[in-house]
Amino acid sequence: xxxxxxxxxxxxxxxxxxxxxxAIAAExxxxxxxxxxxxxxxxxxxxxxxxxxxxxxxxxxxEHYPDMAEAEIxxxxxxxxxxxxxIGALVIHRYGRIEPxxxxxxxxxxxxxxxxxxxxxxxxxxxxxxxxxxxxQVESADGAAWVQAKSADDTAAERWSAPPPxxxxxxx
Amino acid sequence: xxxxxxxxxxxxxxxxxxxxxxAIAAExxxxxxxxxxxxxxxxxxxxxxxxxxxxxxxxxxxEHYPDMAEAEIxxxxxxxxxxxxxIGALVIHRYGRIEPxxxxxxxxxxxxxxxxxxxxxxxxxxxxxxxxxxxxQVESADGAAWVQAKSADDTAAERWSAPPPxxxxxxx
Amino acid sequence: MTTGPAGQTTxxxxxxxxxxxxxxxxxxxxxxxxxxxxxxxxxxAWLSGRGEQYAYAFExxxxxxxxIDRNHVRAEARIEGAGEIAFFPPMTGG
Amino acid sequence: MTTGPAGQTTxxxxxxxxxxxxxxxxxxxxxxxxxxxxxxxxxxAWLSGRGEQYAYAFExxxxxxxxIDRNHVRAEARIEGAGEIAFFPPMTGG
Numbered sequence: 001x002x003x004x005x006x007x008x009x010x011x012x013x014x015x016x017x018x019x020x021x022x023a024i025a026a027e028x029x030x031x032x033x034x035x036x037x038x039x040x041x042x043x044x045x046x047x048x049x050x051x052x053x054x055x056x057x058x059x060x061x062x063e064h065y066p067d068m069a070e071a072e073i074x075x076x077x078x079x080x081x082x083x084x085x086x087i088g089a090l091v092i093h094r095y096g097r098i099e100p101x102x103x104x105x106x107x108x109x110x111x112x113x114x115x116x117x118x119x120x121x122x123x124x125x126x127x128x129x130x131x132x133x134x135x136x137q138v139e140s141a142d143g144a145a146w147v148q149a150k151s152a153d154d155t156a157a158e159r160w161s162a163p164p165p166x167x168x169x170x171x172x
Numbered sequence: 173x174x175x176x177x178x179x180x181x182x183x184x185x186x187x188x189x190x191x192x193x194x195a196i197a198a199e200x201x202x203x204x205x206x207x208x209x210x211x212x213x214x215x216x217x218x219x220x221x222x223x224x225x226x227x228x229x230x231x232x233x234x235e236h237y238p239d240m241a242e243a244e245i246x247x248x249x250x251x252x253x254x255x256x257x258x259i260g261a262l263v264i265h266r267y268g269r270i271e272p273x274x275x276x277x278x279x280x281x282x283x284x285x286x287x288x289x290x291x292x293x294x295x296x297x298x299x300x301x302x303x304x305x306x307x308x309q310v311e312s313a314d315g316a317a318w319v320q321a322k323s324a325d326d327t328a329a330e331r332w333s334a335p336p337p338x339x340x341x342x343x344x
Numbered sequence: 345m346t347t348g349p350a351g352q353t354t355x356x357x358x359x360x361x362x363x364x365x366x367x368x369x370x371x372x373x374x375x376x377x378x379x380x381x382x383x384x385x386x387x388x389a390w391l392s393g394r395g396e397q398y399a400y401a402f403e404x405x406x407x408x409x410x411x412i413d414r415n416h417v418r419a420e421a422r423i424e425g426a427g428e429i430a431f432f433p434p435m436t437g438g
Numbered sequence: 439m440t441t442g443p444a445g446q447t448t449x450x451x452x453x454x455x456x457x458x459x460x461x462x463x464x465x466x467x468x469x470x471x472x473x474x475x476x477x478x479x480x481x482x483a484w485l486s487g488r489g490e491q492y493a494y495a496f497e498x499x500x501x502x503x504x505x506i507d508r509n510h511v512r513a514e515a516r517i518e519g520a521g522e523i524a525f526f527p528p529m530t531g532g
Contacts, residue, residue, distance in 0.1 A: 025197035036222030036272055042293075043215045046438055049284065050208030063362055064437070065430060068414035093437065100208055105438055112221065114532075115328065118294050121214075125286055125438055131416065133430075134437025135362035146363050149434030156287065218532055235456055236531070237524060240508035265531065277532055297532055303510065305524075306531025307456035318457050321528030 011081045013089045015073050017064065019096040022106045031088040032110055038087050040114040042121040044107040050100040052147065058139040060147075062095045062104070065133035069093070076127045080109070083123070084116035091124060093134065123160050130157040183253045185261045187245050189236065191268040194278045203260040203280055210259050212286040214293040216279040222272040224319070230311040232319075234267045234276070237305035241265070248299045252281070255295070256288035263296060265306065295332050302329040354379050356387075356423070360401070361432035364408060367401035384410045385419040387429070401431075409434060448473050450481075450517070454495070455526035458502060461495035478504045479513040481523070495525075503528060 014031060024045065032038050048060050077089050088110040098104055107124045111117040128134075136147040186203060196217065204210050220232050249261050260282040270276055279296045283289040300306075308319040353376040360368045381387050385405065392402040402408060410417050411430040423429060447470040454462045475481050479499065486496040496502060504511055505524040517523060 038219050039221045041217040045213040047210050049211045065361055068411055071414050114297055122290050128438035130435060132437040133435055135433060136436045147436045149436050237455055240505055243508050300532035302529060304531040305529055308530045319530045321530050
């Protein structure tokens with residue numbers, strides 16, 4: 001999806017699954033591009049920690065459902081664009097083997113005002129955690145183990161089920 | 173302030189006022205550094221828009237109270253570190269003449285888990301908007317005009333006056 | 345999903361991910377299921393009876409998520425007309 | 439802030455920012471104020487009487503913010519012992 005249309009207004013969106021490391025600065029630059037009405041950019045970077053629940057890990061292996069993951073992310077980017085006045089949105093998710101310190105996921109949102117950019121980035125992350133078909137397996141000295149889904153992530157995603165509060169007026 | 177101590181735990185913090193453009197990628201890299209427990213990094217970049225309330229602008233001129241601004245930001249970074257389990261926090265604010273498309277401010281927060289990083293970045297931005305001694309003047313074809321403070325920014329900052337909700341358990 | 349010659353079986357393309365894939369022992373397969381299996385829940389119950397590995401994979405069907413043609417569906421969703429059905433654990437991306 | 443020789447005036451270092459600075463016509467100054475001025479609000483009222491520019495700068499004291507020694511204070515804050523007092527409009531940073 002390169003430009004979901006919401007109310008006739010095209011919002012540039014970048015959605016990509018890749019094994020390669022994410023060139024964060026370059027990706028964000030592409031997102032903001034030549035638009036002159038961007039006042040706020042929020043980025044979220046998910047990074048592979050060196051331990052999981054106190055156990056040192058060698059790597060994460062990220063399995064995904066290729067045909068579904070991109071479509072599922074695209075649906076949520078469209079929903080974010082319908083909920084908030086975004087100028088751009090970006091989701092890049094890696095798969096395969098990822099070592100501690102490496103980036104796993106990048107979400108970036110651009111808007112004229114900061115509240116929309118913050119809310120949309122949180123919304124996208126909460127949905128990625130609970131709805132995007134990715135599964136993490138931890139490699140450690142004990143062998144390989146699948147990461148358990150966390151109920152706190154479901155709780156975080158559920159708060160978006162209520163209708164969004166009315167937009168506050170312009171505060172960048 | 174390079175390491176506010178909260179409960180004996182030093183949190184690396186970078187606070188800087190400068191006229192020069194902000195090297196975002198390099199600054200964030202410094203923040204995360206060699207820490208292996210960072211699982212989430214949120215950045216907020218405030219950018220000079222090409223128009224203010226529909227009027228095309230030539231530039232923003234940012235005046236500040238040098239001795240006070242850094243101290244005021246440092247107090248709020250310390251408060252953020254006391255409220256959320258941060259691994260690092262960064263605030264870089266520019267002053268002087270800034271043209272459309274240029275960055276004005278960078279806030280970055282690092283944590284093991286995403287909710288803390290998001291909340292702390294929003295908290296810092298809300299406070300910068302309402303408490304940090306900076307004043308924006310808009311240069312346009314009509315001359316120079318001081319930007320009015322927005323009541324929506326005060327409302328946004330006030331929501332942090334209530335005690336923070338209890339930490340949800342670990343969801344990166 | 346296509347109905348078999350006598351109307352008694354249907355061909356279904358299945359995909360498995362993460363530990364469901366590991367327990368079943370394969371990433372995808374095409375199966376012939378009785379034509380009277382109408383829902384995801386019924387399909388999981390029927391798969392459980394196909395052998396030890398399937399019984400292990402589907403031992404706790406409440407935790408298994410499913411998708412029909414790349415859309416999340418609930419256990420009570422009807423499978424008629426499905427091109428591809430996937431089973432997997434709760435997602436842990438992001 | 440130091441009390442003058444007869445105890446009747448106090449020396450105060452003042453700083454002005456943004457449109458307060460523009461209206462007053464200077465960024466900082468040292469003044470001698472009557473010693474009975476106890477609060478920020480009283481200081482603003484007294485400054486208003488120092489001439490047209492001050493009257494213009496402080497015409498609506500409710501919108502003026504103040505800091506004593508680089509800490510935000512309210513209009514009713516006492517100025518005794520202040521090293522530096524600043525007046526400015528609501529902040530618009532970030």
